[in-house]
Amino acid sequence: MDKPKAVIIGAGFTGCATAHDLALRGFDVTVVERGPIANGTSGRTHGLLHSGGRYAVDDQESAVECIEENLLLRGLVAECLEQNGGLFVALDESDLEYARRWVQSCERCNIPVEQVDVKQALAWEPNLTSKILAAYTVPDATFDPLRLALTFAATAQTNGARFRLFTEVEGLIERNGAIRGVRCQERTTGKSSELYADCVINATGAWAGKIAQMAGDATIVVKPTPGVMVAYDQRLCNRVINRLNEPGDGDIIVPQRRMVVIGTTSFEVDEVDYIPVFEDQVQMMRECAIQLIPAVAATRQRGAFMAARPLIGSSASGRSIARTFKCFDHQETHGIGGLVTITGGKATTLRAMAEKTADTVCAKLGITAPCQTREYPLRSYREFRGSDAYQ
Ligand SMILES: Cc1cc2nc3c(=O)[nH]c(=O)nc-3n(C[C@H](O)[C@H](O)[C@H](O)COP(=O)(O)OP(=O)(O)OC[C@H]3O[C@@H](n4cnc5c(N)ncnc54)[C@H](O)[C@@H]3O)c2cc1C
CATH class of the missing domain: 3.30.9.10 (D-Amino Acid Oxidase, subunit A, domain 2)
Incomplete structure (x- = not known):
């Protein structure tokens, strides 16, 4: 039987961790990223693996997410941490x-x-x-930001995921009220191509509202x-x-x-x-x-x-906005199938964000495959082979 296909837009922490999770659940995964790995926010953080202390008083949901993932990541990505x-x-x-x-x-x-x-x-x-x-x-x-992202990308790649780097998604392919793929352009050659999928995952961080708008969904405010x-x-x-x-x-x-x-x-x-x-x-x-x-x-x-x-987004602004993450199924927000958006969160919660996203994708497609990323040993960041060639 053919594997279910997932296209992930964005190879920051969230996209790389989601590629890892979905590859382990048996998906055929392609990640499309307009720059290199960690091109966006992920390549420019303080590199603080939060204890959650910073959020404990006013944003307890984020604080609990941080301490739980902090303790887990210490064992999983020791090579990236001090x-x-x-x-x-x-x-x-x-x-x-x-x-x-x-x-x-x-x-x-x-x-x-x-x-x-x-x-x-x-x-x-x-x-x-x-x-x-x-x-x-x-x-x-x-943590070292690049090593952290590459660790998840290398493990996903070892398990069959493909990374199309320097390739920008310029539009979504819609058929009968559902997103069925992406239209993209290789930035180095100008070559255009289309990638088809059972589910497209929007992991573009601060750009996530723009991708949601390509599907005509203006309800996701990032x-x-x-x-x-x-x-x-x-x-x-x-x-x-x-x-x-x-x-x-x-x-x-x-x-x-x-x-x-x-x-x-x-x-x-x-x-x-x-x-x-x-x-x-x-x-x-x-x-x-x-x-x-x-x-x-x-x-x-x-x-x-x-x-x-x-x-x-919400009516709050700046520091009063919660640092927690949210996964949106666009079938629920806008009546359009085949598209899931994950945004918000922190580097510290990348694995949990990926788990939530993969759970949502599996539920949409009627697939029963448990998350394995809490215990699955990650490869070294050194094993990432770079962009995969187009076939
Ligand atoms: C100043 C600052 C400091 C921070 N410090 C910390 C910290 O110390 N610890 C911590 O835990 N968290 C920290 N964070 C939060 C953390 O860095 C972010 O939550 C995290 O990096 C977001 O990752 P992401 O993968 O969701 O988004 P991004 O890393 O932004 O990834 C999105 C990717 O999508 C790509 N993309 C966008 N549009 C397209 C398109 N059309 N086609 C193809 N690709 C596209 C972008 O190039 C980008 O690589 C900090 C955030 C900021 C702003």
């Missing part, structure tokens, strides 16, 4: 007031936090400001919400340093190899492809980071970059 831990630190009375609610919320979300003596925190992280009033450990870790990150040319901490208060600008410092990355801001845009890096935001983040690690002031800025969060 299991360095994190600290939440209080600098003033407002932070101390927040700490009481935060500790209780972390307990409710099963996030293991432990208060440590300020002297101990400073011994671990001598560049931290000596003004800290309280410190708590959390199971944060850091709010591209960019943030600016600034890299400094010294590894000024070994753990992830988080300011212990409501999530805000410049309140995370993430060590990445021999640098630190300060993040991030949050604002909304309509056009995702050309988002500028605003100098006033870079300066503001530097000032926030100096409050946590004064040595930032004397450290050379290595670069500033930005990416857009694919947040699911």
